[in-house]
Amino acid sequence: MPEKESLVAYCGLCCLDCHGFTGKIPDLxxxxRKELRAYKYDKFAHAVSxxxxxxxFKEYDTCYEVLxxxxxxxxxxxxRNG
Known part of the structure; x- marks a missing residue:
């Protein structure tokens, strides 16, 4: 039972459903970011802004930073396990 409790975060979410634990959102x-670099999207964003x-698109750099x-x-x- 303690093992299962460790998978319940303080926020109430089950770690198995958390984007940070599964890595799905970080991977996406x-x-x-890789595709944006490959297409030199920063140059496009600057021009179209x-x-x-x-x-x-004036906020492109901020968006890239958030990613x-x-x-x-x-x-x-x-x-719970730090």
Missing amino acids: ARDL EQSFGEA GAMVKFRCKKGC
């Missing part, structure tokens, strides 16, 4: 974020329809943080959000022990 890593893969997206200067157009009236591309204003949201980087998502890549690092991995957990193999569960919250």
Whole structure:
């Protein structure tokens, strides 16, 4: 029973359902960053951000940075096991 309790995080989620524990979201974020680099999407985002329809692309660097943080959000022990 203590082993099963260790898979219940303080937030109430089961670790087996957590994106950090499964690694699904970090893996997707890593893969997206890789594709964005391959396509030099930063250059596209900069160019299109200067157009009236591309204003949201002004935040591209912030978005890319957030994806980087998502890549690092991995957990193999569960919250209770530190």
